[in-house]
Amino acid sequence: MSVVITDPPRVSRETAEAFTPYGVATVHEAQGRTGLLAAYMRPIYPGAKIAGSAVTVSIPPADNWMLHVAVEQCQAGDVLVVAPTSPCDTGYFGELLACSLAARGVLGLVIEAGCRDVAALTEMRFPVWSKAVSAQGTVKETLGSVNVPIVCAGQLVHPGDLVIADDDGIVVVPRAAAGDVLRKSEARERKEAQTRARLQAGELGLDIYGMRKKLAEKGLAYRRTIAES
Amino acid sequence: MSVVITDPPRVSRETAEAFTPYGVATVHEAQGRTGLLAAYMRPIYPGAKIAGSAVTVSIPPADNWMLHVAVEQCQAGDVLVVAPTSPCDTGYFGELLACSLAARGVLGLVIEAGCRDVAALTEMRFPVWSKAVSAQGTVKETLGSVNVPIVCAGQLVHPGDLVIADDDGIVVVPRAAAGDVLRKSEARERKEAQTRARLQAGELGLDIYGMRKKLAEKGLAYRRTIAES
Amino acid sequence: MSVVITDPPRVSRETAEAFTPYGVATVHEAQGRTGLLAAYMRPIYPGAKIAGSAVTVSIPPADNWMLHVAVEQCQAGDVLVVAPTSPCDTGYFGELLACSLAARGVLGLVIEAGCRDVAALTEMRFPVWSKAVSAQGTVKETLGSVNVPIVCAGQLVHPGDLVIADDDGIVVVPRAAAGDVLRKSEARERKEAQTRARLQAGELGLDIYGMRKKLAEKGLAYRRTIAES
Amino acid sequence: MSVVITDPPRVSRETAEAFTPYGVATVHEAQGRTGLLAAYMRPIYPGAKIAGSAVTVSIPPADNWMLHVAVEQCQAGDVLVVAPTSPCDTGYFGELLACSLAARGVLGLVIEAGCRDVAALTEMRFPVWSKAVSAQGTVKETLGSVNVPIVCAGQLVHPGDLVIADDDGIVVVPRAAAGDVLRKSEARERKEAQTRARLQAGELGLDIYGMRKKLAEKGLAYRRTIAES
Amino acid sequence: MSVVITDPPRVSRETAEAFTPYGVATVHEAQGRTGLLAAYMRPIYPGAKIAGSAVTVSIPPADNWMLHVAVEQCQAGDVLVVAPTSPCDTGYFGELLACSLAARGVLGLVIEAGCRDVAALTEMRFPVWSKAVSAQGTVKETLGSVNVPIVCAGQLVHPGDLVIADDDGIVVVPRAAAGDVLRKSEARERKEAQTRARLQAGELGLDIYGMRKKLAEKGLAYRRTIAES
């Protein structure tokens, strides 16, 4: 059955924007190494960084009709998250849809399929994380659904979940966990800043993290010369 | 049999240059969604855009001898299009061949294999679309053919066909269809410009394209809350 | 058995630095087309170029403990070269480890696995060649070895071997061969400079390399028109 | 947090066994083309067919400790479904674990990673659907969870969901939907049997499905000769 | 434009059947190492072997409507050859379509996409060479064309070309060349039979093919001990 949920709960813009200082790797660690989308999802240009509330789309292969339906459901601060019902690299998304999303204040797109017009998207700074770049066109024949739970690049995404994306990839944070993960991200970043300073000063992780004893217990041997193989 | 066709028909430079304003996605759509090379063909640097007449090369795996033969067949405004007779990622092409092609006014290279010296090629702005970047060298032992029909990255390319490449990929337009596709690209671009303005102003594709009625007929349902799964 | 070799021989910094003018493709050719790592190893940003002495790490899948051990074994001018014992794309390496390596004068990282924090690594210009970009975290549970021979991306690398990496990929030069390969790289580059000038002036490779006679002997035919297929 | 749920609801054995006559393709169609795991999941030998209640395992990369924990949670008629927290092809599962599962009446294994001892597993007819065959060993260092919701090969699987696997792949049916999908599978199979007989007798799908009129409306043209290209 | 060519020329059944003794590798060699489809095309069960006249289908991604149209165009001795207009692994083809094709005497299917019901297809011995096995269903919304030239798995196939498939893969022979390739296949097979007998008797290829002199001229060295590396 095809359905559009028009009024899903969202992570608040304040919460989403509070994640601005924290990268995908930090947030992923802060929530216990969960929520990372597959590494084949790549940004179309370097340097983009977004954090917003997911509008999800389940979409047929090579058919982008539902993207037009989804645009209407988007608000400022949202991130569109799209997964096809079977694997597909077709170019579902290009400049015109980006103009429409940008006009509504949408932050960017995450799509487990192809996108096109990357030169134009780069120029207008509308960031996309996709599985492929492909100019191949789509049809508009078959329905899908908007704002239903989807699996995108190996992760379950509910509408209204927090989605953060940067050069390292994309992480999804369940809406209810966003506040907690924010605090843990802050704590992690604070701690990393201290560690960073010590490492830059030449201290070793072996000492900072107190690893030497455990390594010795596990049996790590140090030798001056290479043993005969 | 190995053969070099020395005088194939070409798409005219005027026609090719008239495609300058139109991207690969636009042209691909304008000719009925045909002619797109596979999405694994990627530019070695962002921002390049070319449109020219194909000089085709069928070449053995890991043997670039015929590229030297092909150079002599190239004229200003040509695009070299190369496909190996079996899959191969070896670095067939580098700075020296690029110097030679650039000296003849060749616009760029499309190769379903590897290229190397990408830093130098980027600096001299000689664009290449390839399946791989690889420094692996080739031999010069076995013949191939120049200016015969080839299948490159899934598309049939005849010598003299129009080849257009940009950040989205590569599209081939049969020589005889170039004029017609040019007119359709112009028409498409004109229409898209109007649509772009309306979308930027906040109108919805649902309304501009008149989709609401057809969506309803197909049975799309709108609901405020997420149904129990 | 897990072991750390603390004092392996190294290629000298003078020798390594003397390779600065020569690209990976040139060095690979100069040593008889050997030593090239697989083409799936890609730089995280364009334009980096390094040449240094390998500190090797054999590391369990999804476990980066030994990277902390390896840092202590690194000196200025070294390149860290890491291979997992079974295929893995996890993000073993990020900004903090890079700070630590940079503080010791390490030139860069080659890892047949994932790295993360690529925005930060790009900003601090710490170059990494990796198989994947992934924010996925690792554990610290299982030992590996440092400065033992490893196979990385299809090539055997001994500690102290010369590793050169640029936009084309990575080549390893056995330590004992470095001087010889340097001389051959110089000779090759000198010869290429002459060829480059002639090609830029419009001479053909067919003539410079004297290929026409051998092509004719092999049976290459030139024709004006395309034969019936 | 690592947790083992010891008493999840299960689809009943009667319901599961009632699916025996229906293939994965039929069930997938019957539930609206949902629930199919990715096509890279392949059986280790042809001809196996199972339908049972999922015991799910979320497991670290290259670490099979939790499989031993999971065995204890399995009952007769269950199917073990395993997904690593990051992509991994390591050989998590072999003959010994299969003996243990078989002793408990477990029907088979679905694992988005590697399995080994395939000759022995084939001989004992313990079916496995996996992403890879690999003899690479795993460690036992890090916890995971048993009977929590997981994403396996692109599909969300809850403990107790119905899992059906055959030569075509694997489909998951939500526990609550199993009865409904069973009825629809029966209906579909009944209808297909009639269609099969008509097709075997030489009737055309074009006529049986009444497609000719719609094809004509869409503009399909029939011609005797091939048009000039 | 979508079109069905109803009366293309065909390679004769006599000619096609005369290829029965010759494998794909032999025929591919006999026609100068051309015409081989990509190696990712694999048979769904071992031991099948077919040779017949191609009925070609160009088909949209994830939409198998045109297969029903194509069935009507098939005659006894034909091979259905299908390529999607953009890459797709969906399960276009299963038991029902196979029943329909078998009823018309079609020999098998070559499809650069997915097929399903492989257990049933294996039982009824209807051979399929496909890019994937997938139970994922398709829609019936968009037209394609039948008996137009297509590129399938990297090879140009015209309707009526001879298609031969076995455990090694698939080779296409242009219709006009079939007689000539048949004679060359016979000659090649005759020669191979003689060589086979000599090799089985222990003679060396080095001597049978007279390779020793050429190897020595190229500089091949024989040594008793392994040189220092």
Add this chain to the structure above:
Amino acid sequence: MSVVITDPPRVSRETAEAFTPYGVATVHEAQGRTGLLAAYMRPIYPGAKIAGSAVTVSIPPADNWMLHVAVEQCQAGDVLVVAPTSPCDTGYFGELLACSLAARGVLGLVIEAGCRDVAALTEMRFPVWSKAVSAQGTVKETLGSVNVPIVCAGQLVHPGDLVIADDDGIVVVPRAAAGDVLRKSEARERKEAQTRARLQAGELGLDIYGMRKKLAEKGLAYRRTIAES
């Protein structure tokens, strides 16, 4: 430089044959989880099992000349191990070479490239582990080397090393370690036989291996109901 080493040391036939009862997974574990070739190396038919002394071949891409040279270096009980100098799926090896090797008592072939004539090879029971099945032919133009150390599918193989292959893949055992690994394989197999009997009788690995305490210490929690997510 191209060289053929005519008299490399070999692992003895007695030692090799003593490995017959032990599978690749067992041997791989017995030597500390090292030596396994990449999982993309697959047998052309199920059920084959070999253990013999490696004759290694380093070979150019798409050129099988050196295989003919290598045949002469093979003795009864050897396994031919072949790696191309750059990645290649071409069909280097088929029935004729297999006849020649079989006539000399060679046990099988391991090749990180393509093989062909798989129906004939299956019928004559000459086992091959390869990266691809491809009928694509090769040339005979460029030299390589026989019985030099090579990297094949990610593992270093010296001539005379022990190579064991079965349905799980391929493992290489350094010649000098073969006796030690044999003893460890025997011990491992003996222990596994005991464990197997206990598992078949319904004992749990958790108890046999004494895992419960360590799992509890790591913090594994057992719960009856699924926690709210």
